[in-house]
Amino acid sequence: MAETPLQLQIRFFAVLREQAGCSILKLATTARTPAELYAELQKSHALTFPANLLRVSVNERYGEMQTPLTTGDRIVFIPPVAGG
Amino acid sequence: MFELTATPIDPADRARRLAAPEAGAAVIFEGRVRNHHLGQPVTHLEYEAFDALAQAEGEAIITETEQLYTGTHVHCVHRTGSLQIGEVAIWIGVASAHRAAGFAACRHVIEEIKRRLPVWKKEHHPDVAAEWVNCTTEAATNLTLSAYHTRHASLPEVGAAGQAKLTAARVLVVGVGGLGCPAALYLTGAGIGQLTLVDGGHVELSNLHRQLLFTLAEVGAPKVLAAAARLRLQHPAIEIKTHQGDLTATNARALVAGHDVVLDCTDNFTSRFILHDACQALGLPLISAAVHRFEGTLDVFQRGTGGCLHCLWAGRTASELEPQENCAGGPVFGPAVGVLGVMQAAETLKLILGLAGASAQQTRLVNLLDGSALTIERLARPDCPVCRRLDQLPAPATAQPSERETIWINDAQLAALGPTAKIIFLLEPGEMAPSTGRSNFLAIPAHDLAALREFVATGPVALSCRHGLRSAALARLLRAEGGPEIYALKAAPDQS
Ligand SMILES: [Zn+2]
Numbered sequence: 116m117a118e119t120p121l122q123l124q125i126r127f128f129a130v131l132r133e134q135a136g137c138s139i140l141k142l143a144t145t146a147r148t149p150a151e152l153y154a155e156l157q158k159s160h161a162l163t164f165p166a167n168l169l170r171v172s173v174n175e176r177y178g179e180m181q182t183p184l185t186t187g188d189r190i191v192f193i194p195p196v197a198g199g
Numbered sequence: 200m201f202e203l204t205a206t207p208i209d210p211a212d213r214a215r216r217l218a219a220p221e222a223g224a225a226v227i228f229e230g231r232v233r234n235h236h237l238g239q240p241v242t243h244l245e246y247e248a249f250d251a252l253a254q255a256e257g258e259a260i261i262t263e264t265e266q267l268y269t270g271t272h273v274h275c276v277h278r279t280g281s282l283q284i285g286e287v288a289i290w291i292g293v294a295s296a297h298r299a300a301g302f303a304a305c306r307h308v309i310e311e312i313k314r315r316l317p318v319w320k321k322e323h324h325p326d327v328a329a330e331w332v333n334c335t336t337e338a339a340t341n342l343t344l345s346a347y348h349t350r351h352a353s354l355p356e357v358g359a360a361g362q363a364k365l366t367a368a369r370v371l372v373v374g375v376g377g378l379g380c381p382a383a384l385y386l387t388g389a390g391i392g393q394l395t396l397v398d399g400g401h402v403e404l405s406n407l408h409r410q411l412l413f414t415l416a417e418v419g420a421p422k423v424l425a426a427a428a429r430l431r432l433q434h435p436a437i438e439i440k441t442h443q444g445d446l447t448a449t450n451a452r453a454l455v456a457g458h459d460v461v462l463d464c465t466d467n468f469t470s471r472f473i474l475h476d477a478c479q480a481l482g483l484p485l486i487s488a489a490v491h492r493f494e495g496t497l498d499v500f501q502r503g504t505g506g507c508l509h510c511l512w513a514g515r516t517a518s519e520l521e522p523q524e525n526c527a528g529g530p531v532f533g534p535a536v537g538v539l540g541v542m543q544a545a546e547t548l549k550l551i552l553g554l555a556g557a558s559a560q561q562t563r564l565v566n567l568l569d570g571s572a573l574t575i576e577r578l579a580r581p582d583c584p585v586c587r588r589l590d591q592l593p594a595p596a597t598a599q600p601s602e603r604e605t606i607w608i609n610d611a612q613l614a615a616l617g618p619t620a621k622i623i624f625l626l627e628p629g630e631m632a633p634s635t636g637r638s639n640f641l642a643i644p645a646h647d648l649a650a651l652r653e654f655v656a657t658g659p660v661a662l663s664c665r666h667g668l669r670s671a672a673l674a675r676l677l678r679a680e681g682g683p684e685i686y687a688l689k690a691a692p693d694q695s
Contacts, residue, residue, distance in 0.1 A: 126573070128564055129491040130522070138569050168519060170511065176576040177511070177562075191573065193564070195512070195520040196491040198531055199378040199466035 118145055121184055123152070126191040131169075135160045149173065149190060150180040156192075164194050200273070201257035203248050205280040208287040217274055222294035226301040228309055230289035232282045242323045246279045246288065247331070249317040249669060251648055252676060253277070260311045267420045267428065268304040271295040275308055277318065303416040307428055314435070317672045333672065347434070348390050361552045362390060368551045369393040371455060373446050373474055374464035375422045376400070377409040377536030378488050378543060382462055384412060385544035387430045391551075393438040394430065397454055398422045399445040409533040446470050451477035460547050463487035464540065468517035475500060475508040479589055484559070486546045488539040491522070493532045495539035497563040498577070499546055505560030506579040507586050535567050606674050608661050608686035619658035622688060623651065625669050645669055651677065655685050663688040 120143035127135045135156070146152035149171040156162055171178055172191040184190070210229060217225055234241050261273045274292045282288055291308050295301035319331045352362040370391050372379050375398040386394055402410070402417045402425055410422075417425040423441035430439055442454060446465070455461055455477040463474050463485055471487065478485040478500065485500040487508075500507055512520060542563070549556035557563060557574075564573040579586050613620050625645035626632060632642030643650050645664065654660055655677055662670035662685065671687040678685050 128566075129494050132494070132566075133492070138566065138571070168515060172575045175574060177506075177578065191564070191575065193496075193562075193575075195468065195522060196489040196494070196496050197465075197467050197471070197520070197522050198490045198492075198529060199374055199376050199464050199488070199536065 118147075119186075120145055121147070121186040121188070123184065123186070124189045125152070125156070126189070128191060128193045129196050130194050131162060131164055131192050134162050134164065147184055148181050149178065149184065149192075152184070152190065153180070153192060169194055200275070201254065201261050202276045203250060203253055203257070203279055204276055205278070208276050208278060208290045210287060210290055213274065213276065213290050213292060217292040217294050219272065219294045222272070222296065224293075224295050224298040224301040226293045226295070226298070226305040228289075228291040228305050229287050230291075230309065232284050232286050232288055234284045236322055239322075239324050239327065241284070242325055243281060243283050244323060245281050245321040246277075247319045247321075248277065248279050249645065249672070251646055252317045252673070256316055256676075257312070260308060260315065263424065264304050264307050264311070267307060267424050268295070268300040268416055269419045270297065271300050271304040273304060273308055275312070277312070277316065279318075299414070299416040303414070310428070310431065310435075314431070317669075317676070319669075335672070351389060356554055357552060364551050364553075365390050365548065366392045368460065369395070369458045370547060371395045371397065371458040371461045372464055373397045373454075373462065373470070374466060375410075375412070375426045376406065376464060376466060377490065377531060377533070378540040379462070379464035380410045380412040380426065381537050381540035382464055382544045382547075383426060383430060384433065385541055386547060387434045387437055387439075389544070389548055390434065391437060391547075393440065395440040395442065395454075395458065396423045396426055397442040397444070397446055398426075399443060405528075409531055409536050411537075446474055448473050452480065455481055455483060458483060460550055461485045462543050462547060464543065468520045472508060472517045476585070478502075479507060479585070480592075484550055486543045486550075488543050490531060490536045490539055492530055493535050493568045494564070494566045495535055497539060497542050497546070497557065497565070499550075499557050499559045499561070501559035502589055505558070506577050507583065507589075509585040510580040510583045511562075511577060513580065532567060535565075538565060538567060606671055606678070606687050607689050609689045613659070613661050613686070613688065616659040616684070620661070621654065621658070622661050622663055623654055625662060625664040625673065627665065627669075630665065645673070659684040659686070661686045661688040 122143055125140045127138060132138055144152060144155060146155050153166050170193040171180055173182055174189050214227060232244055257275060261275060264273050265271055272294045276290045278288050291305055293301045293305045314335055318334045320334055321329045321331045323329045348362050351357055352359055368391050370386055372383050375396050383394060383396065400422050402413045402420050402422055404418050407413055412426045412429045421443050423443045427439045427441050446454060451473045461478050461483050463471055465471050475485055479502050482502050487498045487500060489496050546557050560577050562575045562577050621639045621641060624632060624642040626642050627645055662674050664670040674685050674687040
């Protein structure tokens with residue numbers, strides 16, 4: 116039996132926003148963790164930034180790439196930023 | 200070239216000597232004796248310079264100015280002795296290839312002379328007894344009486360008490376670039392008492408679009424010197440210290456110590472981790488910002504509250520995190536660093552004033568393209584080795600203003616420094632030494648710097664003099680040379 120897709124809101128920051136070509140994306144996905152979601156987005160949006168250097172926020176709180184997602188979650192992928 | 204002279208200055212002759220074939224611009228400033236001061240009529244005045252010190256300080260100002268404004272050549276003559284109304288008291292001439300640097304250098308010399316040169320003046324008024332006034336003290340205190348801060352202090356959240364907290368605060372800004380320039384400018388405007396700037400870089404043309412403390416005239420100059428000069432024009436009463444060099448693992452703790460709040464305006468993770476670790480170790484709040492093109496992040500790190508920088512990046516190292524595109528040449532939207540730098544200044548002021556602000560448990564993400572701002576909760580990781588180690592340290596002690604280094608000392612405090620503590624009375628030309636009957640009391644000519652340095656090396660010394668002006672100025676200068684146990688005595692020693 117196919118899993119029910121999750122409805123998620125994704126926000127891209129800095130270099131990821133440039134690669135994705137948008138700030139906010141709403142999608143239905145079978146991904147169940149930020150790690151799975153990012154792997155999916157890497158393919159669909161040609162994101163080259165390595166997953167192991169990302170921080171992720173789930174519903175305005177830092178989470179882990181393995182944090183389980185539920186429908187309606189707001190996800191932000193945050194790469195390191197250093198300019199000044 | 201710097202010169203002190205007791206004979207009248209001939210401006211025409213000085214201007215002729217300034218001429219140089221390679222100089223496309225000559226900028227001249229004449230400071231003249233005017234017939235009024237602070238609402239009082241003035242009939243004439245006298246200048247007295249502490250010759251050896253004034254000469255050395257004058258030369259240092261010229262050297263620094265020529266370094267700050269490349270391609271300038273500075274002549275400066277300062278009068279001593281009795282001057283009539285309209286006479287030239289100071290003459291400054293700058294020969295330079297281009298006018299911008301010439302004007303800027305000329306302005307810089309007169310501002311630094313007013314601020315630093317150990318010169319005393321005695322204004323003669325028709326009805327009031329004349330007094331010697333230290334010109335540098337006068338330059339610094341005139342402003343405190345003005346209405347500079349009333350629009351800020353009239354905020355109920357600030358008030359006179361809040362403004363006093365700002366005046367007592369010492370803030371360190373590491374990195375004087377796109378973030379550091381606006382941050383330092385707003386901290387200066389707010390009347391932060393002491394601002395320390397750290398940066399090893401030089402002003403570059405390709406950075407002027409976002410480093411708005413600098414102009415074309417300063418291209419090539421050390422950033423901390425150019426920034427300090429600009430900030431002093433904004434608020435002459437603020438003490439601005441500079442460290443012309445990079446923050447390193449070796450010097451970080453020493454640079455951070457002695458401040459109340461630290462701003463991370465660096466452009467790389469290596470410096471950020473070093474600065475963060477020094478602040479955490481000393482228990483100082485760090486307000487950190489970083490920008491990528493149109494977007495930026497703001498974090499406040501405070502030991503024991505929320506997660507630290509290591510919690511945030513979960514053990515990833517600075518070199519792993521360092522973006523490919525960093526500030527040394529990467530594209531940057533000027534207003535993005537402007538907004539984030541001003542936000543850093545705002546967080547700093549709120550911390551000092553004790554206002555609720557960005558707590559030390561949040562990251563702010565700011566996007567200037569779509570105007571969005573997002574706040575993300577940042578928690579400590581229970582397994583963070585850095586936080587766990589810091590938890591075992593005793594709570595950091597914050598120094599009270601009264602405990603901070605002071606130049607003034609009284610008899611009782613001097614006695615507490617031990618039996619070797621001496622009072623040295625500085626004799627002006629023709630002055631007799633007062634007799635005190637005290638065994639630790641010596642009198643030496645004020646101009647004998649070599650003898651003074653010898654005494655300073657032997658143990659604690661408190662300088663004293665007739666007006667209490669030279670003693671304080673000299674104590675500061677000798678302390679700046681590296682004599683920590685030198686003070687100025689608050690009252691003249693009792694005469695028996
Ligand atoms: Zn930590």
